[in-house]
Amino acid sequence: MRRAVICFTRVPRPGVTKTRLLPVLSPKQCAALHTAFLKDLARVYRELDAALFVAYAPDPDWALLKDIFPMASALFPQTGESLGERMDAAMRRVLSLGFERVILTGTDLPMMGRKHLESGFSALDLSDVVLGPTPDGGYYLVGAKAPCTAVFEEQQYGGGNVYENTVRAAEEAGLSLGQALSCGDVDTPEDLRRLILQADPDSHTGRFLAALKKEGHLL
Numbered sequence: 547m548r549r550a551v552i553c554f555t556r557v558p559r560p561g562v563t564k565t566r567l568l569p570v571l572s573p574k575q576c577a578a579l580h581t582a583f584l585k586d587l588a589r590v591y592r593e594l595d596a597a598l599f600v601a602y603a604p605d606p607d608w609a610l611l612k613d614i615f616p617m618a619s620a621l622f623p624q625t626g627e628s629l630g631e632r633m634d635a636a637m638r639r640v641l642s643l644g645f646e647r648v649i650l651t652g653t654d655l656p657m658m659g660r661k662h663l664e665s666g667f668s669a670l671d672l673s674d675v676v677l678g679p680t681p682d683g684g685y686y687l688v689g690a691k692a693p694c695t696a697v698f699e700e701q702q703y704g705g706g707n708v709y710e711n712t713v714r715a716a717e718e719a720g721l722s723l724g725q726a727l728s729c730g731d732v733d734t735p736e737d738l739r740r741l742i743l744q745a746d747p748d749s750h751t752g753r754f755l756a757a758l759k760k761e762g763h764l765l
Contacts, residue, residue, distance in 0.1 A: 549596035549667055550640050552650040553587065553615065554624070554633065556580075557605040564654075570735045575758065582750040583656050583732075584614045592617060593660045596667075597645070601636040630698035638693050649676070649689035654731040656741060656751040662687065662727045669724030675716050677709060678726035682733075684708040687726050694721060 556563045558580035560573035567576050591598045600621040602608050611621055622639065626632040633650055640648050649666045651658065662678060666689045669676040675694050678687030683706035688697070696719035697712050716723045732741050742759065745752040 548645045549594075549647045550619075550643075550645040550649075551591060551594060551596050551598055551663060552636050552640055552648065553584075553591070553598065553600045553618075553653060554636060554650050555584065555600065555611070555653040556603045557607050557610055558584065559605070559607060562605075566733050567735060567738055570738060571758075579751070579754060580653070581614070582754040583653055584611075585750040586656055587651075587653060587658070588615055588617075590658065590660055590663070591615070594663055596647075596649075596663075599636075599640050601632075601639075601650075628701075629703045630701045633688065634693070634695050634698040637688075637690060638695075641690070641693060647689065647691055649687060651678075651687045652731060654733060655686055655729060656732060656745060656749065658686065658729050662729050666726035669726055672722070673724030674721040676724040676726055677712060679709050679728045680731050681728065682706060682731075683710065684731075685712065686729050686731050688712075689726075694719075696721065 558577045560577045563580040564576035597619045598617060600611055600615050600618050601624050602611055602621060604623045624632040625635045637648055637650055647667050647670050649663060666676045666678055666687050670689055670691055674691060675697055676689040677685045680686050685708060697716050701711060713723060732738060742755050745755055
């Protein structure tokens with residue numbers, strides 16, 4: 547079985563990434579936190595028996611990601627107007643290379659481990675499409691064995707009904723749907739406060755947060 551995972555990300559630059567945390571962190575700190583997330587995800591991807599592809603939002607500094615993911619089979623820019631179009635295009639691109647199972651994940655996922663990804667691949671044994679839910683009503687993971695444009699079309703992302711609406715779209719398209727383990731992402735200051743209590747102290751993210759707290763930047 548040929549498996550692949552797509553890391554769907556932005557280049558971690560001040561003022562570009564994690565901007566919803568700006569009330570708590572500075573632009574530079576937001577970028578540093580995102581970098582820590584990516585480094586921790588790189589560890590997870592290394593443990594996985596799957597090829598890694600990095601699909602990045604077009605950015606002149608995209609080569610910075612090569613240092614974080616030296617094991618990636620390829621890095622390529624996202625294409626398409628909407629988020630759904632970009633995810634669909636990335637999955638189609640990797641599936642066209644002959645992979646039998648492809649999973650795409652975001653990067654605001656410091657708590658995601660190998661078990662989450664493996665649960666996604668396992669779900670594809672019995673289903674056409676897999677989603678990994680987040681507690682806020684969205685999803686952090688989507689996977690398929692063949693192109694599944696229908697689950698991305700006309701979707702509104704960022705609200706609390708994203709997972710529910712995507713499930714409905716899959717059902718209407720006649721696609722069987724599996725579910726991966728749930729995993730929380732980090733988008734808001736409240737998410738960040740929870741992460742401070744949960745992060746592995748030996749992870750890049752844990753050490754970064756500990757340093758901020760020691761310096762008095764986090765309460």
